[in-house]
Amino acid sequence: MAYETLAVEKTVAGMTITINRPQQRNSINNKMLEEINRVLDQVEEDDQCRLVVLAGQPGTFCTGMDLEEFSAVKSQSETGPVKLGSNLYMATLKRFTLVPRVVIAVVDGQVMAGGVGLAAASDLVIATPRSQFCLSEALWGLLPAMVTPFLVRRVGFQAAYRMTLTTAPVLSREALEIKLVDEISESPFDSVHRLWLRLSKLSVPTLRNLKEYFRKMWLITESMENIAVSEIERLSSDPKVIENISNYVKYGIFPWDKT
């Protein structure tokens, strides 16, 4: 199978998905979300395939929504055929938390906005020391609305709130302390290998039970997920937000630059 946005490798334990849009700094577009889900479909067909590793490029895990595509879509007619992938993004995060497989994010370098959600929704996150996580959405007048439920689940309310409000990067050491990262490692794939020695003992039915059960032990409900999708759609239709992003994409002007 061919992928436009990913490099996918079958390993002994499962599948390694490498986000492969270096020209776009590994930003997320609809195509990528579709392809990630296609890989997960494939994984789910094979009970021997129990590990999904999600990795990025050296120095850049994922920088969130592709602003150029966003801007292009938004400048098209409302009746145009292209749609934003909010629902699909949310569904992908949710799927990470429910798919009866182990999902490990291997992070090296920058993780921004929607990229933080991909990590937060993974079962485990292994990061290199030079990794950093940043929720920059509020600077554009947006919110990391779909990231929030999964980030709060992982790091608690205050750490998630602080990241969103301050928009300041969280370095790997702090990320470990707040549990956004589960392990810091110079060689994260070796860490995955080591973890797998133990994780491989869990069967697919056990992983299914475990993930379904833990969902019942926390705050996230379908209603909260719908609130999240509605909020991001509301905000990303705000003319001011569209203008902010468009000015950046076209002219490199940030919202807070004096005009």
Add this chain to the structure above:
Amino acid sequence: MAYETLAVEKTVAGMTITINRPQQRNSINNKMLEEINRVLDQVEEDDQCRLVVLAGQPGTFCTGMDLEEFSAVKSQSETGPVKLGSNLYMATLKRFTLVPRVVIAVVDGQVMAGGVGLAAASDLVIATPRSQFCLSEALWGLLPAMVTPFLVRRVGFQAAYRMTLTTAPVLSREALEIKLVDEISESPFDSVHRLWLRLSKLSVPTLRNLKEYFRKMWLITESMENIAVSEIERLSSDPKVIENISNYVKYGIFPWDKT
């Protein structure tokens, strides 16, 4: 505008509120809550005014409810005109979490009981190294009922529970670890300044969206807030509690002193 309990200073970014009841060790009374809300009213009238800093006296941020006033009110006839400010206190904490401005608590020294709530409900808390936080309520037969929702939100269940149960002071370093404090700084106003460089990029509508949204991402509901107010009113009407506090105010006798 003149304030009895506060010193209020307009700054470039917003307003700095300094709790100014050194004789009463910066304890909280109704007047202070009214005045804090008056400042917030003023702040909300001006979209340029986006930062609220809440500070205390050197060595004493705030020591909670004014026990002398409590005792005086409680010893009056039930039909008397004076009422306790439970609702107003709760409403003030809630307002900190929803007002579309950045609220930063600058803490130096002692923070007790209701003072912990003022910090916990702030968006960010910057504390000096000599700061300490103590929930002493249970010693009087009370509970930090209105503080709890906001404290649990900030530090999680166990840290909030442990503080309430043990009534032991939490020093700045531990406060940072449990996220009751966001930053420790020898010069907290410099830290505010540094934070503001970034925070100032957020617009009032974005702050409103952010705060309203995060409220939907956590446990606190109006129903929980009502439970909190009811509980504190119930406990503070308990004759044993009233006697405990009265004995302390009048004779300096603690509840656990042998009589």
Add this chain to the structure above:
Amino acid sequence: MAYETLAVEKTVAGMTITINRPQQRNSINNKMLEEINRVLDQVEEDDQCRLVVLAGQPGTFCTGMDLEEFSAVKSQSETGPVKLGSNLYMATLKRFTLVPRVVIAVVDGQVMAGGVGLAAASDLVIATPRSQFCLSEALWGLLPAMVTPFLVRRVGFQAAYRMTLTTAPVLSREALEIKLVDEISESPFDSVHRLWLRLSKLSVPTLRNLKEYFRKMWLITESMENIAVSEIERLSSDPKVIENISNYVKYGIFPWDKT
């Protein structure tokens, strides 16, 4: 009163319960749960008795459900008189969190599976440096279903999830960081003594108020508790799980051993 599974000592402050099944590595059976509840009944009859300390054997706090008894029960006829103590285990954890007394777990050494629940549901946990906590259930195809609500309450979602998924032991230092342990001490009974100097100032009614109130400030509801009991009953009736445990008890074969 005589106990089969415990050593119980009345102290000045309250009762010290020592789990006393060294031959069974301090595993939990129905009898032990009944006896712990019997001690709590006794404690509740005496308002002077306000402290319950739960301790284990040197090097082994508690290793969870007695697998031999489980296997014996399960191999009996379905209509047999013996029943598993899921409800009683859950009720015991819940009782720890609501009994108007201070419950302190003193942990030295191994804590596994259901033993983690006994610690997690205690008000405070003091552990020696050599202590470690492990949720091994998933290796058998089970889940720590009844432990989860109380563990999530104590350590947050991610730390509880990670322990369940990885089944890896958490050493004392990490246990302290995630707040599964409240204090590490070489001489934990001295720590209890020190804590008691302050805790002894709280009255029984205050402890009752405090515990009932904090229950309203968190996620655990009767409905969640019922989900937990149903899940463990469902999983422990799974023929595959029964076979896994039976093979281990009879032949020392682990589920992941090649056959």
